[in-house]
Amino acid sequence: MTIDEVDIFYLSLPQVRDIGDGSQDMALVRVRAGGFTGWGECEASPLPTIAAMVAPPSHSACHGVLDSVLGAEVGSVDDVAVLARTVRERGLDLLQTPHAWSGVEIALWDLLGAAAGAPAWALLGAGEPQPRRPYASQLFGDDPHQTWEKAAAVAASGFTAAKFGWGPYGRGSVAADADQVHAAREGLGPDLDLLVDAGTVFGEDVEAAAKRIPALAEAGVVWLEEPFVAGALSAHAELARRSGPVRLAGGEGASGFHLARQLIDHGGLGYIQVDTGRIGGIGPAAEVARYAAARGVQFVNHTFTSHLALAASLVPYAALPGDLLCEYPVEPSPLARDLTRTHLLPGADGLVRLTDAPGLGVELDLDAVRPYLRQMEIVMDGTVLYRTPELVP
Amino acid sequence: MTIDEVDIFYLSLPQVRDIGDGSQDMALVRVRAGGFTGWGECEASPLPTIAAMVAPPSHSACHGVLDSVLGAEVGSVDDVAVLARTVRERGLDLLQTPHAWSGVEIALWDLLGAAAGAPAWALLGAGEPQPRRPYASQLFGDDPHQTWEKAAAVAASGFTAAKFGWGPYGRGSVAADADQVHAAREGLGPDLDLLVDAGTVFGEDVEAAAKRIPALAEAGVVWLEEPFVAGALSAHAELARRSGPVRLAGGEGASGFHLARQLIDHGGLGYIQVDTGRIGGIGPAAEVARYAAARGVQFVNHTFTSHLALAASLVPYAALPGDLLCEYPVEPSPLARDLTRTHLLPGADGLVRLTDAPGLGVELDLDAVRPYLRQMEIVMDGTVLYRTPELVP
Known part of the structure; x- marks a missing residue:
């Protein structure tokens, strides 16, 4: 499967407070390949993460993440590991790279699980x-x-x-x-x-x-x-x-x-x-x-x-x-x-379990979080490098 | 002295080639405090570095660099070290922070040298x-x-x-x-x-x-x-x-x-x-x-x-x-x-020396590099977070 689209979304509460609560905003990633879609979340400051995705190249070891990811072929989690190395090598001098790539990588596991009808934990063997x-x-x-x-x-x-x-x-x-x-x-x-x-x-x-x-x-x-x-x-x-x-x-x-x-x-x-x-x-x-x-x-x-x-x-x-x-x-x-309709609630024994559903096994509720979507635009010499895409499945 | 202004500029060659040459673009930083100006260069991908400067806060350990720097008081390089700790603590979860802060820190040494009429190496003791x-x-x-x-x-x-x-x-x-x-x-x-x-x-x-x-x-x-x-x-x-x-x-x-x-x-x-x-x-x-x-x-x-x-x-x-x-x-x-009129050329003995001039001792030629300046704009929900400032001394 060819990675056709990678989109990133900046969501946040209307008011972010100066407290340790890291759930006040979100960098959400959607990947499409082979007719399937996967989702992942970067634990990262959204704006620099968007910038790391779309950054113009500086030199051979300093490329934006999308430069390495778009058009890549992935059929298995081993391919994802190979792609990870490419992203690392070509993004070595772009410090934000791992935070941005994390969301893409997770979305790829979700997508591969969807394609295989298998939960992500099964893909891990x-x-x-x-x-x-x-x-x-x-x-x-x-x-x-x-x-x-x-x-x-x-x-x-x-x-x-x-x-x-x-x-x-x-x-x-x-x-x-x-x-x-x-x-x-x-x-x-x-x-x-x-x-x-x-x-x-x-x-x-x-x-x-x-x-x-x-x-x-x-x-x-x-x-x-x-x-x-x-x-x-x-x-x-x-x-x-x-x-x-x-x-x-x-x-x-x-x-x-x-x-x-x-x-x-x-x-x-x-x-x-x-x-x-x-x-x-x-x-x-x-x-x-x-x-x-x-x-x-x-x-x-x-x-x-x-x-x-x-x-x-x-x-x-x-x-x-x-x-x-x-x-x-x-x-x-x-x-x-x-963000999710699925919640991994503790069972009667107090323990938390992953499900058997494909990929990450979590259903999103995009309608519920759309009010939190920030409309971002990054323009360079009149060319749009990034504009918030439509938040749809 | 109060840090009144911190500006960052993205410069690059018209064509960046996919080779190991890291001098094809530049993230240049200008700091103003107490009527003095200092300059520094981040060795970093410019767009994510700009984003790390102006990023809206995500939580108490994830602030953009300027949030911590603008308005801070600096009278000595010891104050810069204290500010560095603040930037680190408040930017802990923003991975790009050290690359962005580096340019500001260097510019502060340049500025403090200018203010004291002393070269940066003398400020180091x-x-x-x-x-x-x-x-x-x-x-x-x-x-x-x-x-x-x-x-x-x-x-x-x-x-x-x-x-x-x-x-x-x-x-x-x-x-x-x-x-x-x-x-x-x-x-x-x-x-x-x-x-x-x-x-x-x-x-x-x-x-x-x-x-x-x-x-x-x-x-x-x-x-x-x-x-x-x-x-x-x-x-x-x-x-x-x-x-x-x-x-x-x-x-x-x-x-x-x-x-x-x-x-x-x-x-x-x-x-x-x-x-x-x-x-x-x-x-x-x-x-x-x-x-x-x-x-x-x-x-x-x-x-x-x-x-x-x-x-x-x-x-x-x-x-x-x-x-x-x-x-x-x-x-x-x-x-x-x-970028510079001053070049640290090897002497007759083949060795390179820092000068006695204040700060970093390097005179910039902004007119010469202005053609390389990229016009950037980052907009969030209609509010301009960043727009390329005028590249002047």
């Missing part, structure tokens, strides 16, 4: 997909009481694990952070898994992060996520040596297999978190899942947006056995919530 | 800048004979070192590559330093790269540059163990201090090459220079474009003593050549 235990992923409250209320609500709703992150954490005193963590534990009760996300707030300051460990350990926190910027491997490794029962988690910023691998090889992580919408799609995410499993590091999806993104994020480790967690957004924006 | 031995940086010929001609021309022009890269290297047989390398050596004569740039052509295939080592060693090649993609640390380390007298070089793709540090810590490099126009500017490049020097790894600039970029690339290691090489573009496009 996985056996029956394993159910995953969702953790409720949300922001810390502005104060401990608000965090307590959120935690109590999560516990009441049947989740067995919850993560709190961003907000005030790491921005005030050690005592204030301890109060937040203890409030979360109290609200959850003693039995639920509690995870904490520092959102890279400590930069690479190991001492600042280490001071938070005792409260985290007291509260029985399973992992401390992203204490540092992703590249600070030695800071991660040093904190990992000092964090006792609290394991480190990270990797959501990885925009390629190697960046995730480095955190495993040299960062001392217990959990590697991969966003298929950033790392280059399902292929490299699955490569990380295999690499991590072989080294005793747990793979976890990173997802904070729609159930299209959630489905794509579960495929790479669908076949891994065990009681593995999955990130599950519980406070999605109306945009992220309404 | 460096003593007298050391002269650097330029290597002529160019592409391999299409065949060995063309490479031989290029090498002979370089030798005749007085350079003591030359690098050949990209083109057919690594894309044909081991024997064909050997012919290219031997042709370069023959053309240069026995005494000049020969460097080879593989342009990441081997991906992470250590065996493919290792097969090229004997010919490189026979030809007395000083370094093999970028055999692999930048993140493939263990591939670098393994080849380094097997490359004998041929040292590995890399790092041009580093879009932050940590990525360069990882190549030093875990990649077995002999030379770390940093592009100030990608890594976040002069500050982080200087941090790499210090880090490398303390570990016996040689810092080298990466520069393939204008003498504005060349000057900025020499500042970070200006104070390091020793017979250190610098990359020196010898085949710049008319755009890259004509």
Whole structure:
């Protein structure tokens, strides 16, 4: 099948707030080939991602993504991996490339699944997909009481694990952070898994992060996520040596297999978190899942947006056995919530499952999100490089 | 001083060819603060870089660069470092951020130098800048004979070192590559330093790269540059163990201090090459220079474009003593050549020196490059997010 069309859409809430909620806008990708259509979501700033798609070439290693993708032949996920290498080589010096390509890659898996009448997890050669235990992923409250209320609500709703992150954490005193963590534990009760996300707030300051460990350990926190910027491997490794029962988690910023691998090889992580919408799609995410499993590091999806993104994020480790967690957004924006008619709701046993439907198995509701579509135009010397296409199936 | 204005300009040759020459287009940045003006060049795809400057916010860790920069106060290069951290934190999830910020950062050093009447190297706290031995940086010929001609021309022009890269290297047989390398050596004569740039052509295939080592060693090649993609640390380390007298070089793709540090810590490099126009500017490049020097790894600039970029690339290691090489573009496009009236020409001793003039010490010739200016417009829901500003001093 020849890739005939690749379109990207910028959607966003009328008002984007300066908070950690990454579901306030969306870069949605539609691919058509051989009469089939696939959809994917980039976890990326939409405007630079559109620009990375349509960028005029700068030189042989700096092409826009569409330059390499349009007209390419794809009949299998192996062809997608070959195309991924072409995109990487020809887009090497265009930094935004992996974020843009991720949406195309995911859409290609969706499309190939539609063409084959097979779910994406089957294309990966996985056996029956394993159910995953969702953790409720949300922001810390502005104060401990608000965090307590959120935690109590999560516990009441049947989740067995919850993560709190961003907000005030790491921005005030050690005592204030301890109060937040203890409030979360109290609200959850003693039995639920509690995870904490520092959102890279400590930069690479190991001492600042280490001071938070005792409260985290007291509260029985399973992992401390992203204490540092992703590249600070030695800071991660040093904190990992000092964090006792609290394991480190990270990797959501990885925009390629190697960046995730480095955190495993040299960062001392217990959990590697991969966003298929950033790392280059399902292929490299699955490569990380295999690499991590072989080294005793747990793979976890990173997802904070729609159930299209959630489905794509579960495929790479669908076949891994065990009681593995999955990130599950519980406070999605109306945009992220309404993009799909299909929602991967936890079953009676509290676990989340991929479906047997072809591709990503998620039906979109384009009518519901059309009000969020931004009309964009990029013009160069009078020539239109990009104009928002019609948002139709 | 308050940063009042930050403007970015897209310039390019009328026809961009699909070759390794990165000087065919340009993302030029102008910053104004306190009545002073500074200029910098991003080593980046211009359209996505413009988009990264003006991108509407997606969430608290995904802001366009200008959101963080406009209105900020800067009185010293320490303030620039603080601003760099703000830009990084608020632009964490916008992958193109470091490429865009690099041009702003460099322009701020130029501006602060202008305000203080001091050269940028003095702002770094460096003593007298050391002269650097330029290597002529160019592409391999299409065949060995063309490479031989290029090498002979370089030798005749007085350079003591030359690098050949990209083109057919690594894309044909081991024997064909050997012919290219031997042709370069023959053309240069026995005494000049020969460097080879593989342009990441081997991906992470250590065996493919290792097969090229004997010919490189026979030809007395000083370094093999970028055999692999930048993140493939263990591939670098393994080849380094097997490359004998041929040292590995890399790092041009580093879009932050940590990525360069990882190549030093875990990649077995002999030379770390940093592009100030990608890594976040002069500050982080200087941090790499210090880090490398303390570990016996040689810092080298990466520069393939204008003498504005060349000057900025020499500042970070200006104070390091020793017979250190610098990359020196010898085949710049008319755009890259004509951007500056000032050219850092090798002296009678063949060495290149930074000047004592304030800031980057480079005078621009905007009239000469105005014909290359692209008229861009980015519109969102009828609102102009970007329109090419007037290219004036």
